[in-house]
Amino acid sequence: MTRIFTTDLPAHVGEQVSLAGWLQSLRRMGGITFLVLRDGWGTAQAVIETEDSLQPLTAANALPESLIRVTGTVQANAAAPNGCELHHIAIEVCVPISEAAPIPLGKRTITAGQNTILDHAMIANRHVSRRATLRLSAGIMEGFRASLRERDFTEVQTPKIVAAATEGGANVFALDYFGRTAYLAQSPQFYKQMMVGIFERVFEVGPVFRAEPHDTTRHINEYVSLDVEMGFIEDHHTVMAVLRAVLHGIMATLQRSYAADLAVLELALPAVPTEIPSIHFAEAQTLIWRETGQDVRSEPDLAPADERWLGAWAQRTFGSDFLFVTGYPMRKRPFYTHPDPARPAFSNSFDLLFRGVELVTGGQRLHRYGDYLAALEHAGLAIEPFAPYLETFRYGMPSHGGFAIGLERLVMQLTGVSSIKLATTFPRDLHRLTP
RNA sequence: GGUCCUGUGGUGUAGCGGCCUAACAUGUCUCCCUGUCACGGAGAAGACCGCCGGUUCGAAUCCGGUCAGGACCGCCA
Numbered sequence: 001m002t003r004i005f006t007t008d009l010p011a012h013v014g015e016q017v018s019l020a021g022w023l024q025s026l027r028r029m030g031g032i033t034f035l036v037l038r039d040g041w042g043t044a045q046a047v048i049e050t051e052d053s054l055q056p057l058t059a060a061n062a063l064p065e066s067l068i069r070v071t072g073t074v075q076a077n078a079a080a081p082n083g084c085e086l087h088h089i090a091i092e093v094c095v096p097i098s099e100a101a102p103i104p105l106g107k108r109t110i111t112a113g114q115n116t117i118l119d120h121a122m123i124a125n126r127h128v129s130r131r132a133t134l135r136l137s138a139g140i141m142e143g144f145r146a147s148l149r150e151r152d153f154t155e156v157q158t159p160k161i162v163a164a165a166t167e168g169g170a171n172v173f174a175l176d177y178f179g180r181t182a183y184l185a186q187s188p189q190f191y192k193q194m195m196v197g198i199f200e201r202v203f204e205v206g207p208v209f210r211a212e213p214h215d216t217t218r219h220i221n222e223y224v225s226l227d228v229e230m231g232f233i234e235d236h237h238t239v240m241a242v243l244r245a246v247l248h249g250i251m252a253t254l255q256r257s258y259a260a261d262l263a264v265l266e267l268a269l270p271a272v273p274t275e276i277p278s279i280h281f282a283e284a285q286t287l288i289w290r291e292t293g294q295d296v297r298s299e300p301d302l303a304p305a306d307e308r309w310l311g312a313w314a315q316r317t318f319g320s321d322f323l324f325v326t327g328y329p330m331r332k333r334p335f336y337t338h339p340d341p342a343r344p345a346f347s348n349s350f351d352l353l354f355r356g357v358e359l360v361t362g363g364q365r366l367h368r369y370g371d372y373l374a375a376l377e378h379a380g381l382a383i384e385p386f387a388p389y390l391e392t393f394r395y396g397m398p399s400h401g402g403f404a405i406g407l408e409r410l411v412m413q414l415t416g417v418s419s420i421k422l423a424t425t426f427p428r429d430l431h432r433l434t435p
Numbered sequence: 436g437g438u439c440c441u442g443u444g445g446u447g448u449a450g451c452g453g454c455c456u457a458a459c460a461u462g463u464c465u466c467c468c469u470g471u472c473a474c475g476g477a478g479a480a481g482a483c484c485g486c487c488g489g490u491u492c493g494a495a496u497c498c499g500g501u502c503a504g505g506a507c508c509g510c511c512a
Contacts, residue, residue, distance in 0.1 A: 216509095301510090
């Protein structure tokens with residue numbers, strides 16, 4: 001008997017089939033017992049009406065999470081979950097488990113606290129709700145890739161072991177590289193720009209590493225960056241339009257192919273407006289000052305509280321979960337940032353807030369060799385460590401720009417989990433290196 | 436790095452100087468139950484209240500230290 005997946009059960013009504021997976025729960029009602037089996041895709045119910053069919057489980061003393069194989073006849077039944085269930089079954093216990101799991105997985109919601117979940121992530125993530133959250137992460141990557149391929153972008157992979165800290169200042173993890181010091185890449189920024197010189201339009205899905213000792217619900221030290229970079233742009237608005245289309249594509253992919261996971265989490269996807277509302281950094285500060293009385297106008301950046309306020313403002317003013325903040329001050333942006341030709345103290349850059357959290361950073365980059373030399377000098381940085389990067393511009397680069405979406409932040413904001421650590425399988429934070 | 440908060444059976448919580456010989460829910464075990472879907476009902480086992488020290492006639496409860504965790508800020512995706 002070939003195994004089918006639990007999700008394919010409705011297509012086999014009337015047939016004899018075999019399911020394999022984990023015993024999720026066993027509800028004994030006396031003369032009738034309901035068994036729920038979970039495989040990698042979903043769950044299915046089997047009905048046991050004789051003590052004989054139950055015998056293999058009781059004989060093996062099999063608790064939930066035991067691996068079992070269930071063979072039986074698929075019957076349509078309105079009272080069954082998903083409308084069908086297995087009857088007249090034979091159970092084979094493949095791997096009996098007689099110790100209760102550290103976290104009960106058979107309940108609708110997980111009762112364990114964050115630390116317990118993370119300590120037992122390999123088990124806790126089996127829970128259907130955790131699994132749905134993590135699968136949405138896969139769906140986001142799928143939608144991201146599909147949207148960009150559709151727009152003639154080429155997927156690239158750039159080195160994660162690098163010789164120098166790319167963007168001055170931020171902390172990097174050092175490692176021993178055959179006796180030399182190397183670093184884990186904190187961003188594919190330089191490489192994706194170099195690759196614009198090769199493919200014009202590139203994107204990358206890959207890990208980045210931040211050695212910053214931050215300890216908040218929206219920071220982890222290793223995360224997945226969804227990076228995009230493209231040539232021949234007008235200015236940062238060209239990039240923002242691509243970002244809008246990509247977000248739309250991601251949501252469309254989730255709606256189309258991840259409906260089951262959305263249903264498990266009872267989630268409604270945010271609408272991506274045709275035109276995402278946008279506010280200039282300076283206007284945003286003035287607005288906050290006028291509306292809240294908090295004068296943040298001399299600050300070079302928006303504080304998390306400001307971002308939360310702006311997110312709520314965008315929601316009530318435009319009915320949008322998304323808000324672009326453009327034109328961050330040059331002094332807060334990395335040296336390769338392109339200034340606003342009309343107001344050189346401000347940059348042609350943007351952040352995208354999603355429900356009040358910074359989700360994306362992007363903008364236009366410098367593209368002339370001379371501008372880079374001047375920018376490095378202005379930033380007080382030596383030219384020598386940047387020599388390979390600068391060679392790109394020395395031999396001709398078009399105007400270009402791009403952005404980076406924080407994958408886990410998108411998952412967090414989309415699903416509403418209380419911490420970014422719950423938006424990834426095995427988070428790395430200040431204290432956690434295992435599992 | 437700064438500020439604040441929390442550690443109680445496997446899990447999640449209540450109790451916050453004597454009613455604590457530590458309560459409730461869930462999980463585990465035994466029994467009853469033929470349509471459950473967080474099944475229901477009856478019973479049982481399971482915790483020296485994170486650890487060390489102090490205050491007190493008396494500490495899960497107050498204080499100090501220590502270890503572990505969490506929230507916010509700085510910084511960022």
